[in-house]
Each structure stands twice: as C-alpha cells, then as structure tokens.
Amino acid sequence: MTKNVEPSAARGPGLSRRSFIGAAGAVGAAAGTGTIGAAVWTAADEAIAKEVEALKAEGWEAHPTACMVCGGYCGLLALHKKGEPVSQATVKIMPNPTHPQRGCCARGAQAMWVWNHPQRLKKPLKRTGERGEGKFEEISWDQALTEIAERVKKIVEEHGERAISMTSHNFSGLQQWLAAPLGTPNVISHSSTCNSASVAGRRMVFGKGFDGAGKVEPDYERCRLLLCVGRSLNCAMGVAAVFGRSREKGAKVIFVDPRMPENAMSSGAEWVPIRPGTDSAFLLSMIGIGITEKLVDFEFLRRYTNAPYLIEVGTHRPITADELIEGASKDAFVVMNRASSAFAAMGLARDEKGAVKGYDEPEGVDPDLDYAGTVRTVDGRDLSVETAFVRFSKTAIAWTPEKASLTTGIPSETIVRIARAFFTEGGVCDDGWYASRNGNDSPAFALMSMINLFTGQIDQPGGFVVTQGGGFKGPAASQSGGKGKGPHGESWKNAEGKALDKVIYPEGSGTYSAIFSAIEEGKPYPIRAAFITGSTMFHREANSDRMAKAFRALELMVVQDIFPHEVIDYADYVLPSTFFLEGYEYGGVKWALNGNVQLSNAGIEPPEGCNAREEIWQFCEILRRAFPERAKERLGYDHEMKTREEFKNWYRGMMDSAWAKFIAKKNSEKPGEGDRIDADVKARGWSQVSAKKFGVYPQKKPFGTPTGKGEIISFLFAGKYEKKGASGLSNWVMPPAYTIPRPRSNEFYLVSGKDSASNSGVAMWTWPSKFLGDRTVWMNPVDAERLGIRTGDTVELTSLDTGVKGRTQVTVTNRVVAGSLFAHGFAGGVRTKRNLGAYEWTREGINSHWFCTGYREPVTGSLANNSTVRVERI
Structure with a gap:
C-alpha cells in the first residue's frame, strides 16, 4: 500500500521563517478536529486568552471583527501595536477566545496577506480588448461610475429594470442597495453551487423559515455521536471549536465521504469511504435498519411528524381533511385515530391575518402509523390510501444493507454497525453545508435532516435543534412582493415579479445559470447587464465554457472584487472593493445555538496606493448618477460623497442609529438589559442576547411545513412538484449530472x-x-x-x-x-x-x-x- 503523500512546504521570497511557521501554526491550531486530539480544545481556548492578555499588556489593542473569508463570520480579533502604522508586523489576526463562534482557520489567519497583497485591485479598470482577453486601462472613479450609470440608464430605458442582473455568493444584501431602489428583481445568488440542495432538503423536512443554513443544526456542544455525510466541519470553523468541547466529553464523529476530510484525521474519528452520489442509499438503509430493528422513536413519529398522515397510494398526494370528513377544512390533513377508529382532521391554527399561531387538532387523538386501505370520499370516490410512514418505510426497508452496499461501496456490516450506534447512542446527523455535487443532492440532504426525526431528539439537548437569533437589523435596502424598503424606513412600489431563477426553479435559493438563455437569446425576456460582487465565478459556476459564452453576450458587465480573478477578464469595468478588515458593522452571530450580537470593526484602512471603496458606496453612486431621484427618495442619498471618510460617516451613522434603537428596545423590555449588551460588545466584541430554549419545536410551536410538523414525505413537494421531477418521497436515483465511469478503468x-x-x-x-x-x-x-x-x-x-x-x-x-x-x-x-x-x-x-x-x-x-x-x- 502506498503511503499518503502530502505536498512539501518551502519558503518563498519575502516570507521569513518565523512568519511561515506562524502561518503553518495557525493551520494546526485552526484545523479544529483535524490532526489534533479532542482534548486540546479547552487548553487552546485558555492559551489564546492568555496570549491576548499578554499582548495587551505589551501595548497591543484588540479590535473585534467577524471573518468573511467564507460565510462563517467566525469571531476574530485584530490586534494592533499601539502607535505603529498598520502592517503585517504590527497587526496580528487571532481568534476571539470568548466568542461563541470562535474560529480562525488558516484562511482567516492570512487576512493581513490579503490586505496589502501585490495583486490586490487598486484602481478602477475599463476594458480595452475583447471580452475574455483581460486587457484594461486604469481610469478614475468618476469616469467609471459615470459611464456605468449611463449604460445602466440606457439599458433600463430600452429593456426595463429587470434587464439588470446581479449575482454574488455572500453579498446579495449589498447588491440590494442598487437593485431594490432601481427596481430589478434579478438579484440571484450563487447558492446553487454551494448550499441550495441543503436548503431544499431542510425545506422539505422543516419548511420555510427553517431552511436557511444554521437555522436548524446539531447541538454540537452536547451531542454524543455526530454523523457527517459529505460535511467536513471546516466551515464555519467556529463549529469545529464548539464540537471540540463535545469531543472532550467523549463524543464520536463519523465522516461519510468519498475523500477523507482533514477533520477525520483526529483521534477517535472514523472515515467511511462512499461512492459519489450514493448518500441517499446509505441514509435510507440506516433508517430502514432502525425501523426493522425497532430502534427509532415511533411515539415521536406518531405525535410530531406527518408520518401518520394519509396519502394517496402511488402519487404521494396528501389527503386533505375535506375529502374524508364532512365540513372539515381543505387546509387540514387526515389521520386514522386509533382511539375512535375514525378519521381525524389535523390542521394549523391561524390568526386574523393568516399567520400560523399553533395547532388545530382534536384532543385525545392517537394517530395510527400503519393504516392503509380503501376509503370513500365525501363526494363518493374510492381512494387507496396509506400513511406517509407506511410508504416511506417500504422505501427505506427495501434498501437492505446488502443492496445499499452494492450501491455505495460501504460494507453491509459497516452500515448495520453505524445505524445501530446512531439510534442507540444519541446520534445526530449534520444537515450539511456545501451540498451541490451530483445532481441528486436535494433528496440526500432531506434525508440528512429527516433521519433526526427518527431519533425523536428534535429540539432537545444534544439533538437536532432550532437555533436562536440575535434579533439585530442593521441599515439595509430590500424588496419583496413588489415593495421596496430603504435604510431610513423609505418605502416604494416596484414592478411585481420574481427573480427569473425563481420562476424556473421555484424551490431554489439562487441559480444564476438559469438566466443564461435570457442573456444569450432574450428568453423569456432580455437580460443585458450583470453586476458580480465578490464572487469568483469561474471557481463556482459548473461548466466554465457555458458561463463564458453567456458573459460574452452581455452589453454591460461590472465586477467588484479585491483580486484579479478570471471573471474580471470578461468585465467592462472592474471596481476595487474593500474587504472585511476595512469595514464597520453590528450584526448577529451566525451558526450559534444561542442568540448573540457582535461588532465587526478591525480598525484598518486600505493600504497606501489602494483606492478601494465600499460596494454600497459604489451602488449608491451609480444609482445617483443614473436616477438621482430614486437615490434621494429611496436611499436618502442625495449628493456625491467623494471621500471615503464622508461615506463612512454617513453609513456608520445609520449603523450606530440602528444599534442605539436595538439597545433602547432591550432596555424597554428589561431595564438595564440593553446597557449590559452594549457594555459586553464594547468589552469583548459580542454579547449573548437570548439563551436557547429547548423543546419548543414542534411540540409547542409549528415548523414551516404544511403540517407544521417534521415531514418524512414532503407535502409541499408531493402536492406541487411530483410531475415536475421533484418527488416528496426522498429516494436514491443514479446521478443524472454525468456519465457514470466504467469500473476499474481509466x-x-x-x-x-x-x-x-x-x-x-x-x-x-x-x-x-x-x-x-x-x-x-x-x-x-x-x-x-x-x-x-x-x-x-x-x-x-x-x-x-x-x-x-x-x-x-x-x-x-x-x-x-x-x-x-x-x-x-x-x-x-x-x-x-x-x-x-x-x-x-x-x-x-x-x-x-x-x-x-x-x-x-x-x-x-x-x-x-x-x-x-x-x-x-x-
């Protein structure tokens, strides 16, 4: 057997031995559950805290910041040497040791290498060659913004606002500062290449409002056995720190993945190799074993999921209460009540505005999980029905360990062992992050969430839980349902209409490639411009040639970035942007169990010679030059803010005002509470606003599904999309995205x-x-x-x-x-x-x-x- 061979390290020009070892050390410390044992986490936290205090005593100032190198927003500190100009030698990037999402992987630790990088974009560029050639000339900000605005106005006048499109991976909120007041709905994120499948999977099981990444997730700090299917735990890095404390208490972790993640190299972790695109078969087999061996929580399934709800045999269509019960609601569903041997309507209670406020169910109902038969409807039709549990069980049990082994390549005895451990040792399955892989991913990620329903440990300590939110909202521009809203409370009407990708993929969360035909062929309507904000498109969008072809067909393409990624070769204009070390904002802490708020203010300006500007300023100026009345009336932006300092004061004023309002609200709710939060944030960069309350969902409050409960067959998908290729019943299908390779070949x-x-x-x-x-x-x-x-x-x-x-x-x-x-x-x-x-x-x-x-x-x-x-x- 050939041993693992890893790339060797060697020093390069301008990198001292001490600096290089420091960077490599950051990787080792940040690798989370990587090559280090679980027991180091508490010691690491203590050591980091001591080092921070020692640096403060030596004359360093700590500035809290939220890392945005990925979407984790982990808590960091930028430590400045007092009285010294900013440089790599006078600023240290370290974890914020008390932060609930204490991160600092090597990517964040290298932020100062980004700050003054020789390749960092420093001035606006205008294309001088053909698209794709990468030929540009430097121009002034005034020229760039004026020319972009002129072209935006011309496109809007000829084709309408929706002809302007925008895409980003993490910065769609920034793009709304132009899109919302302009009136284009086509702000289309790049989630389709990252977490769209996991969002769809959570929506199938828990519904809207519970489908965003981090809204429901394992209780990492208390779980006893964590199952990671295609999940590496290196985003958000703070998750690894939290789970490290679980590891110290003896928690196990199993990684099921075609490659061995770095985190699987830690002591006590297990890596289970699996054939790509077969996750669903593995998960279904696990659930089938749990059902067959009676390891699952049948009582939880009966009470708090749609498992006992009746569906039509063959179609998976949910049976509505008005079909079987005279006078019942068409919005309720049906179970067979074992206590009375009669059908019972199970629905949701709503307020006068139609918002869900609880359950509307008869008292004393004892739902039958196993009912199946032919029933007579109110209008005299005979229907063959079965419970969702009966249908799902047939599917899961059919995936015997032997059959699943042939599909996945995992030995059958390994599948049985993992399933038994999962259901008897407090297992919880991670719901995923990076999820777009093989074209059959949405059902797989639904199963990753769904398997947690079978343990009954939903919203319980150590289980699969609903996280709290911080509740702070900063200044923003937004739009929804044809209505726009500005940062000072401004409101206006936009033309109604969904983003084009949502028309084509109604349960998607950002499929930018959906608009390529609109760019190239004008179907169903022309899209003539694209703004791309901080997104490395050629390293995100699958099928690079197809995307390049679409870019060449645009009338206007503007890229905002900090590095000369391949995508800028296709741009008409390139606008140099600031990045997270140069920003200022309050916000919530993502991916954390409790509700927290934080300040991100590293106190760093762009380096000398870099004329980078904030993306929001760029958007405000483009709008002001193209449609000055919209900038004034919808954003309160009524004159050119020529200096970065002037814009920073304007934007910071709105941020501070929103923060003051938040603090005042907290004080009104509980005297002194807002002051405590404000003092915490000033002292350590973050504060806990609310503590997680367990046992709320779905026992006391409904999820966002049609039934309000966790769903093992998605009634949303079964009711709307069965004939469109997206079944409510999650099952494995051969990956449709590519030709399957011949085994044992090249x-x-x-x-x-x-x-x-x-x-x-x-x-x-x-x-x-x-x-x-x-x-x-x-x-x-x-x-x-x-x-x-x-x-x-x-x-x-x-x-x-x-x-x-x-x-x-x-x-x-x-x-x-x-x-x-x-x-x-x-x-x-x-x-x-x-x-x-x-x-x-x-x-x-x-x-x-x-x-x-x-x-x-x-x-x-x-x-x-x-x-x-x-x-x-x-």
Missing part, C-alpha cells in the same frame, strides 16, 4: 471539496497558500498501481461528457475512495490573463468546474459540481 468520478488552510477565493491568493495549499489531484493507490501512476506524475483529465481537458499532478493517497479522484476547490487553475508575477503558481492544477456538465436539479436548481473524467499519464 475513467473516474472527479469530486471536489475544501480544507481550512487555503481553499477560498480569497486565501488561494496569499503567499502561505503556495505552501499550505494542495493543487494536485488525489488518486487511490489501487487505481494508481493499475494505471502505473506515481505521486508527482502529470496527468491529463478529459471530461467524459464535454471533452474539456486539463493537466495537473497526482498525489497518490489512501484518503480518497477507489474509483474517484479528489481535487481541492479554490486551490489552483486560475486562468486570468493578468500578469501574476510571483503568483504564477496559482495557475497550477485544475479547476474542477471546467469539466462539469452544468446539470441543474429540477425545481430546486441545485447545480452539480462533480463530474467524470478520463485519465491519461503524460
């Missing part, structure tokens, strides 16, 4: 993922990433031996479906399942035409998105990021 699945060292659109550019990053593809030793390939060999990959080719080096390692290749995302394959100088190494390797077909799931729009390729040794 054809492979190509899967991608991340680590906490360098894999982000920001950190991939930093100098430490040259040594910490891995730009090779991993190949299992069994496959390597068959093909005569060794570590360091160069191979050419050819997509089985599109013919796209790319070359990279190989690392032979047993950390990837046989038959698959693994490539780190955001690690290499940068194809920008800009001269990168000392950073040419970012071109090394491949970008896995090159090879993808671009398949999108029906209804949810989740994009498949995996592909299949043929391998040839060069």
Whole structure:
C-alpha cells in the first residue's frame, strides 16, 4: 500500500521563517478536529486568552471583527501595536477566545496577506480588448461610475429594470442597495453551487423559515455521536471549536465521504469511504435498519411528524381533511385515530391575518402509523390510501444493507454497525453545508435532516435543534412582493415579479445559470447587464465554457472584487472593493445555538496606493448618477460623497442609529438589559442576547411545513412538484449530472471539496497558500498501481461528457475512495490573463468546474459540481 503523500512546504521570497511557521501554526491550531486530539480544545481556548492578555499588556489593542473569508463570520480579533502604522508586523489576526463562534482557520489567519497583497485591485479598470482577453486601462472613479450609470440608464430605458442582473455568493444584501431602489428583481445568488440542495432538503423536512443554513443544526456542544455525510466541519470553523468541547466529553464523529476530510484525521474519528452520489442509499438503509430493528422513536413519529398522515397510494398526494370528513377544512390533513377508529382532521391554527399561531387538532387523538386501505370520499370516490410512514418505510426497508452496499461501496456490516450506534447512542446527523455535487443532492440532504426525526431528539439537548437569533437589523435596502424598503424606513412600489431563477426553479435559493438563455437569446425576456460582487465565478459556476459564452453576450458587465480573478477578464469595468478588515458593522452571530450580537470593526484602512471603496458606496453612486431621484427618495442619498471618510460617516451613522434603537428596545423590555449588551460588545466584541430554549419545536410551536410538523414525505413537494421531477418521497436515483465511469478503468468520478488552510477565493491568493495549499489531484493507490501512476506524475483529465481537458499532478493517497479522484476547490487553475508575477503558481492544477456538465436539479436548481473524467499519464 502506498503511503499518503502530502505536498512539501518551502519558503518563498519575502516570507521569513518565523512568519511561515506562524502561518503553518495557525493551520494546526485552526484545523479544529483535524490532526489534533479532542482534548486540546479547552487548553487552546485558555492559551489564546492568555496570549491576548499578554499582548495587551505589551501595548497591543484588540479590535473585534467577524471573518468573511467564507460565510462563517467566525469571531476574530485584530490586534494592533499601539502607535505603529498598520502592517503585517504590527497587526496580528487571532481568534476571539470568548466568542461563541470562535474560529480562525488558516484562511482567516492570512487576512493581513490579503490586505496589502501585490495583486490586490487598486484602481478602477475599463476594458480595452475583447471580452475574455483581460486587457484594461486604469481610469478614475468618476469616469467609471459615470459611464456605468449611463449604460445602466440606457439599458433600463430600452429593456426595463429587470434587464439588470446581479449575482454574488455572500453579498446579495449589498447588491440590494442598487437593485431594490432601481427596481430589478434579478438579484440571484450563487447558492446553487454551494448550499441550495441543503436548503431544499431542510425545506422539505422543516419548511420555510427553517431552511436557511444554521437555522436548524446539531447541538454540537452536547451531542454524543455526530454523523457527517459529505460535511467536513471546516466551515464555519467556529463549529469545529464548539464540537471540540463535545469531543472532550467523549463524543464520536463519523465522516461519510468519498475523500477523507482533514477533520477525520483526529483521534477517535472514523472515515467511511462512499461512492459519489450514493448518500441517499446509505441514509435510507440506516433508517430502514432502525425501523426493522425497532430502534427509532415511533411515539415521536406518531405525535410530531406527518408520518401518520394519509396519502394517496402511488402519487404521494396528501389527503386533505375535506375529502374524508364532512365540513372539515381543505387546509387540514387526515389521520386514522386509533382511539375512535375514525378519521381525524389535523390542521394549523391561524390568526386574523393568516399567520400560523399553533395547532388545530382534536384532543385525545392517537394517530395510527400503519393504516392503509380503501376509503370513500365525501363526494363518493374510492381512494387507496396509506400513511406517509407506511410508504416511506417500504422505501427505506427495501434498501437492505446488502443492496445499499452494492450501491455505495460501504460494507453491509459497516452500515448495520453505524445505524445501530446512531439510534442507540444519541446520534445526530449534520444537515450539511456545501451540498451541490451530483445532481441528486436535494433528496440526500432531506434525508440528512429527516433521519433526526427518527431519533425523536428534535429540539432537545444534544439533538437536532432550532437555533436562536440575535434579533439585530442593521441599515439595509430590500424588496419583496413588489415593495421596496430603504435604510431610513423609505418605502416604494416596484414592478411585481420574481427573480427569473425563481420562476424556473421555484424551490431554489439562487441559480444564476438559469438566466443564461435570457442573456444569450432574450428568453423569456432580455437580460443585458450583470453586476458580480465578490464572487469568483469561474471557481463556482459548473461548466466554465457555458458561463463564458453567456458573459460574452452581455452589453454591460461590472465586477467588484479585491483580486484579479478570471471573471474580471470578461468585465467592462472592474471596481476595487474593500474587504472585511476595512469595514464597520453590528450584526448577529451566525451558526450559534444561542442568540448573540457582535461588532465587526478591525480598525484598518486600505493600504497606501489602494483606492478601494465600499460596494454600497459604489451602488449608491451609480444609482445617483443614473436616477438621482430614486437615490434621494429611496436611499436618502442625495449628493456625491467623494471621500471615503464622508461615506463612512454617513453609513456608520445609520449603523450606530440602528444599534442605539436595538439597545433602547432591550432596555424597554428589561431595564438595564440593553446597557449590559452594549457594555459586553464594547468589552469583548459580542454579547449573548437570548439563551436557547429547548423543546419548543414542534411540540409547542409549528415548523414551516404544511403540517407544521417534521415531514418524512414532503407535502409541499408531493402536492406541487411530483410531475415536475421533484418527488416528496426522498429516494436514491443514479446521478443524472454525468456519465457514470466504467469500473476499474481509466475513467473516474472527479469530486471536489475544501480544507481550512487555503481553499477560498480569497486565501488561494496569499503567499502561505503556495505552501499550505494542495493543487494536485488525489488518486487511490489501487487505481494508481493499475494505471502505473506515481505521486508527482502529470496527468491529463478529459471530461467524459464535454471533452474539456486539463493537466495537473497526482498525489497518490489512501484518503480518497477507489474509483474517484479528489481535487481541492479554490486551490489552483486560475486562468486570468493578468500578469501574476510571483503568483504564477496559482495557475497550477485544475479547476474542477471546467469539466462539469452544468446539470441543474429540477425545481430546486441545485447545480452539480462533480463530474467524470478520463485519465491519461503524460
């Protein structure tokens, strides 16, 4: 067996030995449940706190900030040496040791390498060559904003506001400062390439309002056995810190993944290799074992899920109460009451405005989980019905361990062992983060949430819980249902209409590629402009060639960013932006169990010579120049704010006003409470606003599903989308996104993922990433031996479906399942035409998105990021 081979580290120009060791040490400390044992977490927290206090005593000032290198918003401190100008030597980025989402992986730790990076965009650029050539000239902010505004106005006058589109991965809220007052609904995020499938999965099980990432999740600090299917725990990094405390108490963790995540290398963790695209088969088999061996919580299923609700045999259509009970509501559903041997209507109680306020159910109902038969409807029809539990059980039990083993590649005895442990040792399954992989992902992520219903540990300590929110709302521009709202309470009417991706994928959460036909062909209406904010499109959007073709058809393309990513080669204008170390805002703490608020204010300005400006200022100025009355009346922005200081004072004034209002409200609710929160935030950067209350959902308050309960068959999907390719019953189907490779050949699945060292659109550019990053593809030793390939060999990959080719080096390692290749995302394959100088190494390797077909799931729009390729040794 060939041993694991990892890339070697070597120093580069301008990086001292001490600096490099510091960066590498940050990775080790931040690797969470990586190569370190669980027992280090408490000691690490104490050591960090002592180091921060020691630095303060030496003359360093601590400024709290929320890291935005990924979407985790983990709590950091930017420590400044008093009296010294900002530099890498005088600012240390460290974890905020008391923060509830204490993070600081290597990506965040490298933020100061980003701040004064030689490749950082410093001035506005205007395209001088053809799209894709990457030829630009530097221009002034005044020229850039004026010309963009003129072109926006012309497009709106010719095609209407909806012809302007915008996309981002984490910054859609910023884009609304232009979109909402302008009146375009087409602010389309890039979730389809990340977490759309997990959002859809949670929506199927828990409903709207409970589907956002972090709204429901494991109680990481108290859980005893955590099952991670395709989840690596390196985003948000603070989750790893919280779960580390569980590990110290003896919690187990099982990773089921085609590649071995870094976190699975910790002592006591287990990695179970699985064939790509087969997660649903594994999860269904686990649930089937739990049902067959009577390990599941049948009473919870009976009382707090839709398991006993009747559905039509063959269609999964939920039976409404008015069909079987005279005078009953068409909005209620039906169970068979074992206590009376009669049907009972199970519905939701609503207030005068139609908002759900509780359950509307008869007292004493004892629902039958196993009812099936033919029933006579009120209007005289005979219907074959069964409970959702009966239907789901047939599906799950059919996935015997032996059958699931043939599909997944996991030994049947391993599936049985994990299932028994999960249901008897307090197991909880993570609901996922990065979720878009194989084109059959939405049902898989529904099952990841759904398996928690079968334990009965919903909203219980150590189980699968609903998290609290901080409740603070900062200044924003927004729109919904044809109504716009400004940062000072301004309101106006916009033309009604959904974003185009929601028309095509109604249960999606951001499928930007859905508008490519509108860009290229004007169908169903023309989209002529695109604003792209802080999104590395070519490292996110599957099928790079398809996206490049759409970009070439645009009349106007504006990119706001900090680095010369490949996407800027296609832009008409490139606008240099600030990043999180240069911002100021109050906000909630994401991915945390309790309700918390925090301040992000690192106290750092852009480096000398970098004329970066805030994206919100850019949007306000474009709007003011194109439609001054809308900027004034809808945003309160009525004159040009030429200096960054003037804009910062304007925006900070709104932020401080919102914070003061929040504090006053808390004081009115409980005298002194707001003052406590404000003092906490000033002293340590964050404060707990509310404590998690367990046992609320769904026992006391309904979820957002049609039944108000957890659903093992989604009544939303069964009622609306069965004929559109998205069933309410989650089952495994062969991955539809690519040709399945021939076994034991030179054809492979190509899967991608991340680590906490360098894999982000920001950190991939930093100098430490040259040594910490891995730009090779991993190949299992069994496959390597068959093909005569060794570590360091160069191979050419050819997509089985599109013919796209790319070359990279190989690392032979047993950390990837046989038959698959693994490539780190955001690690290499940068194809920008800009001269990168000392950073040419970012071109090394491949970008896995090159090879993808671009398949999108029906209804949810989740994009498949995996592909299949043929391998040839060069």
